[in-house]
Structures are given as C-alpha cells and as structure tokens.
Amino acid sequence: MVFKRFFDLLSMFSYKYLRCEDVKSEESGPVDFERAITNAGYGKFNYLLLLAVLPASFSSIFSSSAMSYVLPSAECDLKLTMFDKGLLNSMTFAGMISTSFFWGFMTDTFGRKKIMFYGYMVAGIVSLTACFSHTSWLLIFFKFLDGVIMSGPYAALMSYLAEVHNDAQRSRTYMWLGVFFSLGNISLPCIAWLIIPQKWTINVWTGVVKISSWRVFLAICSLPEFLACLAIFAFPESPRFLLLKGRREEALEVFRKIYSVNTGKDPDSYPIKDIDDEYSVELESNSKIKDKLRSCWQQIKPLFLSPNIFKLIAIGMIQLGATIGSNSIRLWMPQLFTMMEQFKNDESKYEYSSSQPRFCYMLGQQGANHSFSTSFVNETLNAANTCVPVELNSKVFINSIVIAVTGVIGYTLAGTLITVVGKKKLIATCFIVAAACCGSLYWAEDTNSILGLCSVFVAMSSIGGACVVNVIVDNFPTCLRTMAVSLTMMVGRIGAVIGNLLFPVLFDLSCLGPFIMIGSASLVSALLVIILPRKKSQKNKPKQIA
Numbered sequence: 001m002v003f004k005r006f007f008d009l010l011s012m013f014s015y016k017y018l019r020c021e022d023v024k025s026e027e028s029g030p031v032d033f034e035r036a037i038t039n040a041g042y043g044k045f046n047y048l049l050l051l052a053v054l055p056a057s058f059s060s061i062f063s064s065s066a067m068s069y070v071l072p073s074a075e076c077d078l079k080l081t082m083f084d085k086g087l088l089n090s091m092t093f094a095g096m097i098s099t100s101f102f103w104g105f106m107t108d109t110f111g112r113k114k115i116m117f118y119g120y121m122v123a124g125i126v127s128l129t130a131c132f133s134h135t136s137w138l139l140i141f142f143k144f145l146d147g148v149i150m151s152g153p154y155a156a157l158m159s160y161l162a163e164v165h166n167d168a169q170r171s172r173t174y175m176w177l178g179v180f181f182s183l184g185n186i187s188l189p190c191i192a193w194l195i196i197p198q199k200w201t202i203n204v205w206t207g208v209v210k211i212s213s214w215r216v217f218l219a220i221c222s223l224p225e226f227l228a229c230l231a232i233f234a235f236p237e238s239p240r241f242l243l244l245k246g247r248r249e250e251a252l253e254v255f256r257k258i259y260s261v262n263t264g265k266d267p268d269s270y271p272i273k274d275i276d277d278e279y280s281v282e283l284e285s286n287s288k289i290k291d292k293l294r295s296c297w298q299q300i301k302p303l304f305l306s307p308n309i310f311k312l313i314a315i316g317m318i319q320l321g322a323t324i325g326s327n328s329i330r331l332w333m334p335q336l337f338t339m340m341e342q343f344k345n346d347e348s349k350y351e352y353s354s355s356q357p358r359f360c361y362m363l364g365q366q367g368a369n370h371s372f373s374t375s376f377v378n379e380t381l382n383a384a385n386t387c388v389p390v391e392l393n394s395k396v397f398i399n400s401i402v403i404a405v406t407g408v409i410g411y412t413l414a415g416t417l418i419t420v421v422g423k424k425k426l427i428a429t430c431f432i433v434a435a436a437c438c439g440s441l442y443w444a445e446d447t448n449s450i451l452g453l454c455s456v457f458v459a460m461s462s463i464g465g466a467c468v469v470n471v472i473v474d475n476f477p478t479c480l481r482t483m484a485v486s487l488t489m490m491v492g493r494i495g496a497v498i499g500n501l502l503f504p505v506l507f508d509l510s511c512l513g514p515f516i517m518i519g520s521a522s523l524v525s526a527l528l529v530i531i532l533p534r535k536k537s538q539k540n541k542p543k544q545i546a
Contacts, residue, residue, distance in 0.1 A: 030276045031272055031275060032275075034166055034167060036239070036275050037166045039255075039259070039270070039272050040258040040262060041262035041263055042165075042262065043261070043262030044262055045164075045258045045261040045262050046164075046165070046169070048235075048261075049161075049164065049235060050176055051231070052232060052235065053157065053161070054183075055223075055224040055227035056116070056153070056228035056231070056232070057180035057183075057184055058183070058224035059124075059150070059224040059225040059228055060150065060184070061181055061184030061185055061188060062127075063123070063150050063225075064092045064093065064147075064327075064496075065185070065188055065331065066192075067089055067092075068331050068334050069188070069189065069192040070218065071085050071089075073196055073212070073213065074139075074214050077212060077214075078133070078134075078139060080136050088139065088143055089331060090496075090500055091140055091144040091147060092144070092146055093147060093493040093500075094144060094493075094497060095144040095146060095149075095150070095151070096148070096150060096489070096490070096493045097147075097490050097493045097497070098147075099151050099152070100151055100486045100487060100489055100493070101483075101486060103115070103151050103152035103155050103486055104155060104300075104486030105300070105483065106152065107156045107486075108241075108244075108483060111238070111241055112156040112160040112163070112237065112238045112241055113160070113232060113235065113237045113238070115152050115153055115155075116153040116157055116160065116229075116232045117229055117232050119149055119150070119152040120153050120225045120226070120228040120229040123146060123150050123153070123225045124222050126142060126149060127218070127221065127222035127225060130142035130143065130146065130218060131216075131222075132215070151489070154489070155485050158469055158485050158489075159241075159481055162469075162473050162481065163240035163241065164239070171418050171423065172418070174467070174470055175414055175466075176411075177466070178407075178411035178414070178462070178463060179408055179411045181407075181411075181466070182405075182459075182462075183408060185330075185403070186404040186405060188404075189397045189404070190397070190401065191217065191220060192397065193394070193397040195213050195216055195217040196217055197213070198213040200213045200216060236254045236257060236258075237250075237254065238254075239251040239252075239254040239255055239258075242254065243275065244479055248275055252275055253267075255270060255272060256268070256270045302480055303476075303487070311475045311476070312484060312488070314531070314532055315471055315475070315488050315528075315532070316487065316488045316491035316492075317524065317525070317528055318427075318464075318468055318471075318525045318528045318529055319465060319468050319488045319489070319491055319495070320491050320492060320494065320495040321522055322464050322468065322492065322521075323492040323493065323495035323499065324496070324499040324517070324518060325499070325518045325521055326457075326458055326461035326462045326465060327495070328502075328518060329454060329457060330403070330458050330462075331500055332500070333399065333400060333403065333454060333458075334396050337393075337395065337399050338393060341393045341395055341396065360442065360512075399451055402451060402455055403451075403454060403459075405455075406455035406456065406458070406459045407455075407458060407462055407463075410456075410459035410463050411462075411463060411466070414426060414430075418470075423470050423471065424471075424530065427463075427464045427468070427529045428526045428529045428530050429526075430464035430467070431464045431525045431529065432522070432526045434457050434460040434461040434522045435522035435523045437453045437456045437457040437460065438457055438518050439515065439519050442511070461522060464522075464525065464529075471529075471532060472485055472488060475532070499521075502514075502517060503517075
C-alpha cells in the first residue's frame, strides 16, 4: 500500500509537471504569491527538497527519542537515578520550550535558510559532544542545549515548506514530512538494535570516558543533523520571506530558479514578471536594542489581538492534547514492553488475578517490583553495589519498529484522505480514533492486541498533531505564521513534558489514571478542531501591513 501510494503521488507530480510546460503566455501586471508559486510548477525542485528534508526530519526524531533506548545501558556508566532519567527524557523538550518564542522571532527576522543551515550545524556539534559526557548532569545539560538549538531549524523548516509550495500541494507535503518522521521512528530502534547490544568499550582520556556502545549510538544519531545542514545549503531563501521583507526582485529571482529547475527551461521564460507587494516592513540596520525589542513586539502583537488570540489558544490546546498522547505512549513504550517481557519471564512466580485487566496486571506486578527502572543491587544496604542494568529484549525493538511502520502507513493514507474528507474532518477523526484505542488499551488482554492498539493510537495522534500545521497556515498570515508555529509547538512540547512526567505518577496511583489523561486529551483536541473557523477565501483579501 505504501509503495502504491508513492507511485500515485509520483504520477500526480508528473501530471503537474507536464501542465507547467504548457504555461507560455506572460501574466500581465503584478500577481499574488499563490499565482507566482503555481506558475513555477511542481517538479525536480520539490523532489530534491523532499530529499533534503529527510535528514532534517530524522534529526528531530533522533534528538527527542534516542535517550529512551540509551537509559538502560547508560545507567551503570553514569550512575543514573530515577530523577536523572526523568530529566533526560524531558530535557530536549524543555530546551525547545525555552526558546520557541525566541526562534520564531529570529526566523522571521533573518530568514528561514540561515536559521536552518546554522541551526542544524550547531545542533550536530552539540549532539556529537554529548556522547562524551562522563557525568549525568553533563549529559542532561547537553540534551537541554540540543533542544534549545533544535527548536530553531525545526520551526524554520515548517515555514519553509509552506512557502515554497502552492495551496494545492502544501497539505500533501506535510503528509510526506509525517512519513519521514515515521521512517525516522523506524530507523531509530533499528540502529539501536544494531549498536547498543554490542559489548564495546574503548578508554579515552586515560580512562575518564569509556566509549561504550550507547555512546557510539548517540554519535551516529548526530549524523542526520550534519547531512541536513549540507542539504539545506543548496536551496534558496523562501520567496515569501523575501516578499515579507520587501525584497521583491530577489523573490522573483527565486521563482525563476524554481521554474527553471522544474521545467528545464531558461529562467527568463518564467511567465510572471511582477509580484504584488503583499507586505511592507521597515528595515533598520543600525537600530538600538530597545528599538529592536519594540519592533519585535510590533511584529508579534497582532497574534495576541482578536481574532488571532482565540485561534492561537484553540490551536495550541489541540497541539497540547496531541503531544500529551503521542509522546507519552511512544516514549514509554520501550519501558512498558520491557516490563511485560520481564513479567512473562517471571510468570511462574505470580498468580493471575481474573479481576484485573491483563495489561494492567502485568504492568502492576512489574511496577510494584521494579518501580519503572533498573536499580543498583543491594542499594538499601549502602554497600559496594554491582550495577546490573536490564538489557532491552529484542521484542522491545521489534514492537517499536511495528509502531513506527503503522505510522508510515497511516501518514500515507492520510495524504489521500486529506483531500477527500478535508483537513478538519481528518484531524478530528484521528483524535477520536486515538481516544477509542486508548480506552480499549486498558482492557486489552493479549500481547498482540496491546501492540496493535498502541500502534494505531500513536499513528492517529501523530497524524492529528502533524496536520495542525496545515490549520496554522490556513488561519494566520505569512508575517505571523512562523511565530504562530513556534508558539503552538512550544505548547505542544509542554504537553510532551507534562505527559511524560505525569504518566508514572498517575500509574502509581492507578493503572487507569494515564489512560484517562491521554484519552481525555485526545477527545478535547477533537472537539477544538471541530469549532475552529474555516479558511477564508483569498478573493478580495486586503493587503496586510506588518
């Protein structure tokens, strides 16, 4: 099904490409952005951009999810406590939260390409340096710093994709981005499965740091960031950003390049000769810090005025519910499946209780005996302890791969359904299905049914969250779009932190607690999607001045 969808999309793109060959007559007078980007066509430029986005999307997944596979192996080397593990799981999201507002302003000020290029470069250096951490607090610091930096290029990438595609292709492009995220989720456990079980130990700096397999794994996870940096360097600045800054001739030159790459024709044959001044921005190169802060506030002030503020709150809450569900289940799955495998190995030691659901019974037994973590043997005796970390069972990696493959299939199908049923209906349906799966998971009694429900839940909640970017594009103008993306992403990451911190707390109180939290969040998100306003028509739309 995935390959069939892939070839269908290629056929559609080829059709678009052939259509752009027929555009010969020049447009008389200035045109708006949508007309300009549509006349540039869809072809080789867009295919190459998707190829460049692949390592960028991998870097986002590796940055936020790699630690969930590292913690059992790193526990002995760094003497990690449960508090340290909680911090490591949430530090990347916390770093993203702390700078979302800042990066939104920087991206709208200096451009999408610069932020992506330098952002991925520095993020790669930080990720590579983190693998040499010899103490827990140093690794925690580097993961926080990684999140701080990664927030910038991620927000810039979201805006860049929206601003080099026309309205008809924008939604499908974000669906492809979702497919790439799912491929990253598939690749991560595969790489972990290949690297982490290895018994490698290389002493560096007179034995201060031992290059064990989990450090090699973290180093490999930094490669997509360097590849993304190199790939983005080959692409031009966003033409819509150039229009926002009043650089109309530069924007027109970018359109010509896109047209030439897509059609193979001379750039001068591009039919558009002039573009509307949709926005006007006063640029001051030598302004004071106070003036820059005032300019920053004037730039984002419309976001906090009616009607934008109400839409911003609603979309932020949708993103909050989506990430509470998807990131909580996804990041806790390796631990939960490990607990289930341990329970099966010790199954003869326990008696089944017919009054409790199978899933909660297994987790409850392991939670009571292992407290969600490995531990130092004889810790209560305060003696010389022997660290015995739990090794991840091969089924843990296989289950993670199955969940990610389900996400790929879901995103591929969503690419077709989004044009058939519409954005709002698709997003609401995804959240409703996710809530139903979450509720069913509580009563699941079979390992395969648990895996199936988890897979569908993660796929549906992730698709719903990814489609929120389309909603932002429809509800905010270009001059506010990146800032809106940054703020909603910040709220979403707050949801990821809240979900991961509350999951073990609620589970200790009652097995039902985490499922009530996640299911309720999904239902609220579905309701908010339904009440969002529809996209306004572009006809007779007044020019906006930022």
